[in-house]
Amino acid sequence: MKLAVIGGGSTYTPELVDGFARLRDELPVTDIALIDPNASRLELVAGMARRMLAHAGHPAQVLATASVEEGVAGADAVLFQLRIGGQTARNVDETLPLRCGCVGQETTGAGGLAKALRTVPVVLELAETVRRHAPGAWIVDFTNPVGVVTRALLDAGHRAIGLCNVAIGFQRRAAATLGVEPSRVSLGHVGLNHLTWERAVYLDGVDVLPALLGEHAEELAEGLGLRPGLLTRLGAVPSYYLRYFYAHDQVVQEQRARPSRAAEVAAMEERLLEMYADPAVVEKPELLSQRGGAFYSEAAVALIASLLGDRGDAQVVNLRNGGTLPFLDDDAVIEVPATITAAGAVPLPVPAVEPLYSGLIAHVSAYERLALDAALYGGADRVRDALLAHPLIGQDAIAEELTDLLLEANRAYLPWTVG
Known part of the structure; x- marks a missing residue:
């Protein structure tokens, strides 16, 4: 079994390799191709991957190539x-919107739009190469903004599924709180990528979320940066990305007062790459857990194993709505539990979504449609429309200013801005 990783020079990659090594019985990989144009980073990461596999006694071969x-x-x-x-x-995505009083985040709001503009055309070009050279391969997209990128891939006819680590992260946290094995816990997870709520937590099929909220609301809220009373009133646990909506102005104040997450990650990546260069380092460094992407490897292994092994189990993924949420277009991409087989992903039924959630989901889904149009076809007017449609922006003067700022800052990545 051959797996290829586009962006294989990422400091994330040893997290992925660690999963391949630990879960070899679940996913018997024989070849791993790490693909990256950055030769120096790729060499360090590939060397680290080979040492990790050898240390674990895993026979997979690692190819590093541009x-x-x-x-x-x-x-x-x-x-x-x-x-x-x-x-x-990323640093621009996280800092530039703050000049207009908007949250600065790489996947949410104006920063997420800028990332989509840069990313979608490149991803589609890469996917065409996959179609030509590996026509039967599944594309698993972990590239943000996952919802927009996955919709772009599906609209272009690719065999693609979007993956995020938010759901598996909460599942593991809930299991730890309950003191049980994660396999016994499943979620009533609903929404869009980075805009989701857990409306149920099932332990052996029984919903224990009311008890969790009754006993651990303060602890859960603290981890999200939200008030415990909000979780109690919602009767649900929002993803930590909902903090950008539920506490927007507070977040903007905090972001203006400290270095960006991009600056923190850049410094962390320097240290990680130094570790990867050390031939004595043969296991995933503890520092990598601070990089983000917790449980990414386990989610990826589980998804690929089910796609290639036709397991028919349930996993949370990003896929076509297809009527699952009746207040959205069928072509919208949603993030919900789905049955995973060799034929792909089929969403499981979702209980009716309350207006408190469905209104925001519909609002952001409409923005994502406009964001994809802007990424595919360019044009300042399309960018402005997407910004105007986003619930965290939505004001004409701010959308106008942000359009000019984003296009100027990203001119090197957007050929249609030239001239």
């Missing part, structure tokens, strides 16, 4: 985990 064609050829699955513009562009 050639997408060579890397994906004959692959059974291709993971996309790329960041166009690196941490430098």
Whole structure:
């Protein structure tokens, strides 16, 4: 079994390799192709991957290449985990919106739109290469903004599924709180990527969320940066990305007072790459747990194993709505539990979504449609429309100013802005 990782020079990659090594019985990988144009980073990460596999006694071979064609050829699955513009562009995404009083975040709001503009055209070009050289491969997209990127891939006819670690992260946290094995816990997870709520937590099929909220609301809220009373009133646990909506002005104040997350991650990546260069380091460094993407490897292994092994189990993924949420277009991409087989993902039934959630979901889904149009076809007017439609922006003067700022800052990545 061959797996290819586009963006294989990422400091995330050893997290992925660690999962391949630990879960070899679940996913018997024989070849791993790491694909990245950054030769120096790729060499360090590939060396680290080889040492990790050897230390674990895993026989998989690691190919490191800048050639997408060579890397994906004959692959059974291709993971996309790329960041166009690196941490430098991310830093702009996180700081520029603050000038207009808007939250600065790489996937939410204006920063998320800027990332989509840079990312979608590149991802679609890469996916065409996958179609030519590995026509039977599944594309698993971990590249943000996952909802917009996954919709772009599906609209273009690719065999693609979007993946995020938010759901598995909460599942593991809930299992730890309950003192049980994660396999006994499943979620009533609903929404869009980075806009989700847990409306149920099932332990052996029984919903224990009311008890969890009754006993642990303060602890759960603290981890989200929200008030315990909000969780109690909602009767649900929002993802931590909902803090950008429920506490927007507070977040803006906090972001203005401290360095960006991009700056923190850039410094962390320097230290990680130094570790990866040390031939004595043969296991995933503890520092990597602070990088983000917790449980990404386990979610990826589970998804690929089910796609290639036709397991028919339930996992939370990003996929077509197809009537699951009747207040959205069928072509919208949602994030819900789905049955995963060799034929792909089929969403499980979702109980009716209350207006408190469905209104915001519909609002952001409409923005995502406009964001994809802007990424595909360009034009300042399309960018402005997307910003105007976003619930965290929504004001004409701010949308106008942000359009000019975002296009100027991203001119090097948007050929249609030239001239």
